[in-house]
Amino acid sequence: MQIRLAYAGETGMYVSWNTYSQLTQPTVSYGKHPEDLTHSTSSNVSVTYQTSATYNNHVKLEGLEPGTQYYYQPQHSNVSKPFSFKTSRPAGDHTPFVVAVVVDLGTMGEDGLTTHVGTGAANPLTPGETNTIQSLQDYEDEYEFLMHDGDIAYADYWLKEEIQGFLPNTTLEEGAVVYERILNDFYDQMTPITSTKPYMVGPGNHEANCDNGGTTDKVHNISYTVSICSPGQTNFTGYRKHFRMPSAESDGLENFWYSYDYGMAHFIQLDTETDLGHGFISPDEPGGSESEDSGPFATMMNQQTTWLAADLAAVDRAKTPWVIVAGHRPWYISYANKSSAVCWECKDVFEPLFLNYSVDLVLSGHVHAYQRNAPMYNDQPDPRELDNPRFPWYITNGAAGHYDGLDTLSTPYDNYSRFAQDTVYGWSRLSFHNATHLTQDFVASGNGSVLDSATLYKEHGVSSGYGGGHGGHGGHPHARPSGRYWP
Known part of the structure; x- marks a missing residue:
């Protein structure tokens, strides 16, 4: 439960999850296809504290390809299909x-x-x-x-x-x-x-x-x-x-x-x-x-x-x-x-x-x-x-x-x-x-x-890539480029 991710550089990902019991060797299976989790990584980090009802398990996946979709499954997960994430853009x-x-x-x-x-x-x-x-x-x-x-x-x-x-x-x-x-x-x-x-x-x-x-x-x-x-x-x-x-x-x-x-x-x-x-x-x-x-x-x-x-x-x-x-x-x-x-x-x-x-x-x-x-x-x-x-x-x-x-x-x-x-x-x-x-x-x-x-x-000392003036589009600094990311 409580599955969470965090970037660990361009080629890494922290996978964390909680269990009611301490894990001797928390393990994450992963791969590029949901039905082929051929890789696995383990750690020895399964930690808790007084009053906590659960243990926090942390595994760092390394050597991943940047900007790539991966599928993964933490140890003892009872889900019917694996979770997925995309690694950081380089x-x-x-x-x-x-x-x-x-x-x-x-x-x-x-x-x-x-x-x-x-x-x-x-x-x-x-x-x-x-x-x-x-x-x-x-x-x-x-x-x-x-x-x-x-x-x-x-x-x-x-x-x-x-x-x-x-x-x-x-x-x-x-x-x-x-x-x-x-x-x-x-x-x-x-x-x-x-x-x-x-x-x-x-x-x-x-x-x-x-x-x-x-x-x-x-x-x-x-x-x-x-x-x-x-x-x-x-x-x-x-x-x-x-x-x-x-x-x-x-x-x-x-x-x-x-x-x-x-x-x-x-x-x-x-x-x-x-x-x-x-x-x-x-x-x-x-x-x-x-x-x-x-x-x-x-x-x-x-x-x-x-x-x-x-x-x-x-x-x-x-x-x-x-x-x-x-x-x-x-x-x-x-x-x-x-x-x-x-x-x-x-x-x-x-x-x-x-x-x-x-x-x-x-x-x-x-x-x-x-x-x-x-x-x-x-x-x-x-x-x-x-x-x-x-x-x-x-x-x-x-x-x-x-x-x-x-x-x-x-x-x-x-x-x-x-x-x-x-x-x-x-x-x-x-x-x-x-x-x-x-x-x-x-x-x-x-x-x-x-x-x-x-x-x-912001100019940042680099070209905007629009062409046509310091903001592009006829030089207007706030002209809106086309594309799905512009509301």
Whole structure:
């Protein structure tokens, strides 16, 4: 159960799945034809933690052909036909492609977002409404892989949901079981997608521990802290055990920061929760804080920022002209309570590197709403906007959906906001057309409509391939080329 994939370089794929018993030698059979799984690879990685009901099994398939369809079957799978995946496009392949992006996506149904909420929560689904997981399934033939930039499942909401009357009350000891059940519900719900599409994840604050950094029962005047968490439900333990991201392939650190190439793009996942470097510790979230009992994970000061600088410096822009960075917390967002939402330390540490190495797009969430901003640096919009800007383009989309609903953005919006909405659940679709044009769409989960669409033009020192002017088509920088990837 809970089958999931992740890229392991151009010629590798991590295959992970869960079992109720520990496997002595987790094995994956695979091949290029569904009835001929002639190859097999094994590992010795079958790991669990206190309070977990299952074991996480991880096998790395190596020596695969890039851009190739494979069929596979994990050990003890009882499915009637094998699963399938497609390996990464090689760096330098400038064929158009699409990526799906979600942030802040939780369990759907009886343990999470559904057609009703408890006291104090908001924005339930309407009867029959398509939720984000279902929407991603509906469109999975259109995108190559799924990025999930933090806040995965929201199992740490179990106590809040009980206090608000959404879930029945349990003891704190039984709460550990509820926490694990919510995690398992989510991973099971995602399996139809993650068993065929690589699922590239990053850390968010809700992966830190079992209690969302603290919960208060106002009726009984009781405040709960991380001290209520059972062994195994602190310090990002479940997140660290459950996933395998390409950190070894990119000299990153576990599932916290890493990078990978895909065709014409270089993707970077950052950790905005811990290990920010330069002595910064986020005051209200993990960052090594004892109140969260989470991190740090680096062994050297500034390890993440040192890695980021080296990773960016090594990018071959002729092969991968696009550089995309994801990090859970934003710093450009129209939100009233910025002290709890914005990662100012991240801005101080990361933003100069983004400018210096010409990062194109920065994706975030954490605030449960959608806001597309202008390209930015040091609180100033780029005067060229999306027409070959020098500054990175910032988009926050935390509207994927979870039990607590959506956040309300603060109006009037900040001067850098170009489109914002806080009433609809949805996800982002990135369409890489060629070396110079990239479109980001906000897709409403409920009906698949595109509520916002914008195209970034960047020269990258390479030809657009259109002909006829600096943007092609008579020189208009945002002229739309033909092709199925353009909405």
